[in-house]
Amino acid sequence: MNIKIAVIQFPGANCDLDAIHVLNNVINVKTDLVWHNHFKEEKYDGVILPGGFAFGDYLRAGIIAAHSPAIEEARIMLKDGRPVVGICNGFQVLTEAQFLPGALLQNDSLKFACKWVNLKVENNNTACTNKMNLGDVLAIPIAHGEGRYYTDKLKELEENNQIVFKYSTEEGELTEEANPNGSLENIAGVCNLEQNCVGLMPHPERASEEIISPKGTIHGQIFFKSMIEFIKRRLA
Amino acid sequence: MTKVDINGEKADVEMTIDEYEKVRKLLAREPNITELGMFDVMWSEHCSYKSSRPKLRIFEDAEANYDYVLAGPGQDAGVIDIGDGYALAFRIESHNHPSAIEPYHGAATGIGGIIRDILCMGVRPIALLDPLRFGTLKNNPHSQWLFKYVVKGIGDYGNCTGIPTIGGEVEFDESFESNCLVNVACIGLGTIEDFKHAPSRAYNPGDYVILMGGSTGRDGIHGVTFASRTLTEMSEEDRPAVQIGDPFTKKLIIEATLEAIKTGFVRGLKDLGGGGLTCATSELTGDGDTGGNIDLRKVFTREPGMNSYEIMLSESQERMAFIVKPEGLETVLDVFRKYEMSFAVIGRTDDSKVLKVFDGNNIVVNIPAKALSESPTFKREEKRPSYLDQLLSQKTPEPTIGLDEIIYRLIASENICSKEWIYRQYDHEVGVRSVVKCGEGDSGVLRIIGTNKFIAASTGVNSKHCFLDPFNGVKGGLVEECGNIIANGTKPMAMVNCCNFGNPEIPESFWYFSKSVDGMNEFCRTMRIPIVGGNVSFYNEDEVKKTAIKATPMIMVVGLIEGQDNIITLPFKEPGNYIFLIGETKAELGGSEYHSVIYGLEGGIPPKVEEVKIKEIWDFLFELYSNGMIKANHDVNKGGFIITIAEMCFKNKLGAELDLKNCFDDHLRDDEFLFSESYGRFIIETKPNDYDKVLKLAEKHNVNIKKIGVLNSTPKIIIKGLRTKDIYLDIQKLRENFESTIPNLMEI
Numbered sequence: 001m002n003i004k005i006a007v008i009q010f011p012g013a014n015c016d017l018d019a020i021h022v023l024n025n026v027i028n029v030k031t032d033l034v035w036h037n038h039f040k041e042e043k044y045d046g047v048i049l050p051g052g053f054a055f056g057d058y059l060r061a062g063i064i065a066a067h068s069p070a071i072e073e074a075r076i077m078l079k080d081g082r083p084v085v086g087i088c089n090g091f092q093v094l095t096e097a098q099f100l101p102g103a104l105l106q107n108d109s110l111k112f113a114c115k116w117v118n119l120k121v122e123n124n125n126t127a128c129t130n131k132m133n134l135g136d137v138l139a140i141p142i143a144h145g146e147g148r149y150y151t152d153k154l155k156e157l158e159e160n161n162q163i164v165f166k167y168s169t170e171e172g173e174l175t176e177e178a179n180p181n182g183s184l185e186n187i188a189g190v191c192n193l194e195q196n197c198v199g200l201m202p203h204p205e206r207a208s209e210e211i212i213s214p215k216g217t218i219h220g221q222i223f224f225k226s227m228i229e230f231i232k233r234r235l236a
Numbered sequence: 237m238t239k240v241d242i243n244g245e246k247a248d249v250e251m252t253i254d255e256y257e258k259v260r261k262l263l264a265r266e267p268n269i270t271e272l273g274m275f276d277v278m279w280s281e282h283c284s285y286k287s288s289r290p291k292l293r294i295f296e297d298a299e300a301n302y303d304y305v306l307a308g309p310g311q312d313a314g315v316i317d318i319g320d321g322y323a324l325a326f327r328i329e330s331h332n333h334p335s336a337i338e339p340y341h342g343a344a345t346g347i348g349g350i351i352r353d354i355l356c357m358g359v360r361p362i363a364l365l366d367p368l369r370f371g372t373l374k375n376n377p378h379s380q381w382l383f384k385y386v387v388k389g390i391g392d393y394g395n396c397t398g399i400p401t402i403g404g405e406v407e408f409d410e411s412f413e414s415n416c417l418v419n420v421a422c423i424g425l426g427t428i429e430d431f432k433h434a435p436s437r438a439y440n441p442g443d444y445v446i447l448m449g450g451s452t453g454r455d456g457i458h459g460v461t462f463a464s465r466t467l468t469e470m471s472e473e474d475r476p477a478v479q480i481g482d483p484f485t486k487k488l489i490i491e492a493t494l495e496a497i498k499t500g501f502v503r504g505l506k507d508l509g510g511g512g513l514t515c516a517t518s519e520l521t522g523d524g525d526t527g528g529n530i531d532l533r534k535v536f537t538r539e540p541g542m543n544s545y546e547i548m549l550s551e552s553q554e555r556m557a558f559i560v561k562p563e564g565l566e567t568v569l570d571v572f573r574k575y576e577m578s579f580a581v582i583g584r585t586d587d588s589k590v591l592k593v594f595d596g597n598n599i600v601v602n603i604p605a606k607a608l609s610e611s612p613t614f615k616r617e618e619k620r621p622s623y624l625d626q627l628l629s630q631k632t633p634e635p636t637i638g639l640d641e642i643i644y645r646l647i648a649s650e651n652i653c654s655k656e657w658i659y660r661q662y663d664h665e666v667g668v669r670s671v672v673k674c675g676e677g678d679s680g681v682l683r684i685i686g687t688n689k690f691i692a693a694s695t696g697v698n699s700k701h702c703f704l705d706p707f708n709g710v711k712g713g714l715v716e717e718c719g720n721i722i723a724n725g726t727k728p729m730a731m732v733n734c735c736n737f738g739n740p741e742i743p744e745s746f747w748y749f750s751k752s753v754d755g756m757n758e759f760c761r762t763m764r765i766p767i768v769g770g771n772v773s774f775y776n777e778d779e780v781k782k783t784a785i786k787a788t789p790m791i792m793v794v795g796l797i798e799g800q801d802n803i804i805t806l807p808f809k810e811p812g813n814y815i816f817l818i819g820e821t822k823a824e825l826g827g828s829e830y831h832s833v834i835y836g837l838e839g840g841i842p843p844k845v846e847e848v849k850i851k852e853i854w855d856f857l858f859e860l861y862s863n864g865m866i867k868a869n870h871d872v873n874k875g876g877f878i879i880t881i882a883e884m885c886f887k888n889k890l891g892a893e894l895d896l897k898n899c900f901d902d903h904l905r906d907d908e909f910l911f912s913e914s915y916g917r918f919i920i921e922t923k924p925n926d927y928d929k930v931l932k933l934a935e936k937h938n939v940n941i942k943k944i945g946v947l948n949s950t951p952k953i954i955i956k957g958l959r960t961k962d963i964y965l966d967i968q969k970l971r972e973n974f975e976s977t978i979p980n981l982m983e984i
Contacts, residue, residue, distance in 0.1 A: 011484070011487075011488055011575065011576065012396070012484050012487050012488070013398075014396075014397065014398020014487060014666060015398070015666060017667075018666065018667065018668045021668060021685065022668070035574065051666075052398060053395075053396045053483075053484060053487070055484065056396065056482070056483070056484025056485075057396075057484075058484065111388075111660070111661050112391050112392070112395055112660075112661045112662075112663070113660055113661070114659070114660055114661070114662060114663045114664055114665060115660060141665055143395070143663040143665060143666065145395075203665075205668065206665050206666075206668055209668070211671055211683060211800055212665070212668055212669070212670060212671055212683070214673070214676070
């Protein structure tokens with residue numbers, strides 16, 4: 001099966017090459033770096049919007065990128081069930097484009113925060129979590145200034161099982177101390193109703209190789225391997 | 237400031253009457269106002285190094301004497317060959333003056349500038365490091381304001397450009413209260429081919445000159461001349477001389493520049509930093525031994541009505557100049573179009589050796605291309621400050637509080653405590669190269685993806701030591717920074733420096749500079765470490781208080797290591813393992829944290845450096861490494877070796893029982909042994925069954941080593957064998973003291 005993934009390069013993206021490295025060299029799936037104006041959905045089985053500061057995050061994080069032609073291409077993928085994944089700034093873009101519910105506000109510390117956190121898996125049916133178990137705790141780092149998740153439709157999200165990851169302790173407890181940015185209900189990642197679109201603030205591409213992982217864990221790999229598995233099942 | 241009037245056009249220039257005469261002689265006529273402005277900028281201290289250049293000639297020629305040095309001092313950055321076809325570029329420079337009056341944008345544009353310097357070498361910037369100096373934070377809202385916004389400025393700019401900030405250093409001391417120091421360092425990685433394709437000169441006549449990036453505005457005019465004098469209360473009015481950065485545009489410039497170089501059609505490259513278009517065009521043509529025609533009407537400006545003087549002197553950020561082969565013009569422009577970057581073909585090179593600038597059809601500048609780089613130099617007077625004798629004779633008082641209490645206070649002091657508050661605000665992981673991350677080791681270690689190689693970098697110097705003895709102080713800085721990367725297992729490859737001093741026209745200030753250069757020179761020649769670049773920032777002097785900053789010859793050392801298994805980290809690993817102290821401890825408490833924190837003293841005898849001893853210790857460590865005998869390593873720095881041990885206990889929640897009986901010289905008092913900051917010492921962890929072998933190798937290398945204790949899993953550090961009573965330290969309390977200081981001061 002010749003699976004092909006695209007990583008969109010918005011002007012100001014800066015985790016694009018990191019995602020490309022992990023997908024091509026660690027996960028071993030053919031992945032192209034595509035300039036946002038050149039992106040054509042028909043060539044790809046899945047798309048990743050990487051971290052960074054698309055269009056400088058001017059006006060509001062992710063909002064200008066949400067109007068890029070690449071988003072219209074991604075919308076086609078969204079509708080026919082291919083995986084559309086947003087990491088960090090990519091998550092912000094997906095909420096601004098209203099592919100995903102909610103919004104990402106400034107961290108409650110009012111400061112950028114770069115650190116390793118723990119994520120508890122709340123939904124293992126999505127395009128990026130199907131190889132995980134419910135309640136698994138993943139060690140994955142964050143690096144953002146605007147990652148405080150907020151939604152006024154919390155109940156709806158809970159009922160529809162759209163909460164994918166929550167910040168937790170290493171033991172999986174959902175404490176206030178484990179919440180690095182003041183996110184509502186410790187929410188770190190969500191999905192759409194169809195579960196093919198997933199966004200999260202932490203960076204799985206930074207947690208996919210033992211050598212750069214403080215405790216030697218490679219939980220980020222499961223995220224991307226789930227994405228490949230999702231594509232395989234879809235194509236089967 | 238000299239007022240000049242040329243044909244009715246008035247301007248203020250910094251240049252002296254003698255310099256003005258030299259300009260007239262070079263041109264064989266009166267300069268016009270634009271030309272005079274260009275000379276004024278290029279001959280400023282900041283651009284021309286006119287006070288420091290004569291002294292800096294004592295450094296050895298790195299390119300000639302080290303086969304792996306590809307570019308040495310005088311270029312935009314130093315470059316070394318690290319094997320496997322890769323080149324590593326690095327540089328450190330100051331952005332002190334702008335940051336002292338506008339900390340956020342001053343620091344941010346400092347990052348912007350150093351990124352451009354690395355980009356100019358044709359390689360991708362992959363890491364930033366920032367050594368900083370401020371006044372003490374406690375009860376000092378001004379220092380807190382500077383500190384908060386400098387850190388935010390660095391973070392916002394670096395984070396947005398996607399370059400991880402992997403390290404830094406900070407000291408807080410009253411002498412920096414009105415002259416904070418913001419030094420910025422950047423490391424770049426590329427292939428040797430990439431580096432060769434991007435010389436900073438226009439050596440071929442007939443090539444196109446392209447300006448790419450941000451538009452040219454009236455900001456930053458005379459930024460460099462502003463940086464070449466002391467700050468006064470009037471300096472607040474200079475705030476418009478501070479530029480505003482745009483990290484988003486910088487990110488696009490990085491990508492567009494690297495992609496343009498890959499086309500093979502770029503023949504030369506230069507960033508527009510201090511001195512703006514004047515500096516870029518004159519250095520490209522001057523260094524390339526060509527000439528050129530530039531049309532200012534082509535330059536895209538931010539506001540209408542800018543005259544030739546303003547356009548030539550603007551220091552607007554985010555601009556690059558490219559020299560492009562004629563046949564590749566459209567290909568290169570297509571790259572710029574893809575990134576939606578503004579650009580303009582502003583002229584062409586020729587073989588006239590003259591730089592001609594036109595405003596439409598009118599020629600506004602007509603000067604020999606090399607003239608601007610031929611600034612006069614000054615032989616500055618130097619004099620040892622008379623206050624030093626009294627300072628050096630200060631004695632260490634007898635402690636009146638317990639040694640345990642002293643340790644708790646030291647670990648909480650601003651200069652020793654955890655700097656997590658800072659590095660959490662920096663994205664130190666983007667790029668997926670960071671193997672030893674902030675807070676995990678003595679230096680930042682990055683992998684070179686696609687190879688089995690790793691690089692390490694560390695920056696800093698001890699300003700208090702340099703204040704008392706700049707010659708040994710700078711050597712100590714080199715021992716410390718090399719020690720930091722050696723502690724991680726890597727071998728020092730090269731160093732760059734950033735000399736921060738007071739007014740060079742004051743003999744006492746210049747003495748500090750001169751002695752620091754002597755120390756650097758002697759150490760680097762002896763230890764065979766090439767000096768591949770430097771930057772000098774003078775005039776860090778408070779004119780109102782008539783005080784200079786403590787001398788700060790900042791050092792950055794870069795090292796290399798092969799094989800992941802050879803990387804050593806700081807935390808203690810296993811209960812039962814032995815703790816050794818390597819190196820000799822002397823009664824060297826001058827400028828120590830112990831003196832300043834406990835007694836409020838600045839003086840005493842500061843540590844001296846003996847290169848022979850240092851070399852023996854380094855050789856010994858590398859032999860231990862190659863035998864796999866070191867489980868953890870941390871070099872001993874401020875506050876002495878108990879602080880070092882405490883820091884090593886934290887991460888894996890281990891404790892230590894130390895027995896110091898027979899471990900130290902009979903002449904030393906307990907406090908002298910515990911809190912001395914003698915250079916070149918390390919604390920290592922080894923397996924008990926390697927004990928004999930470690931001692932044998934120490935003897936072979938003539939190294940002073942003592943087994944001082946054993947690791948255990950109780951949360952205590954117990955110190956026995958002192959002359960006074962045993963010390964029991966609670967690790968949890970040490971850790972709280974270590975971690976809470978800066979948050980308590982900054983999070984109000």
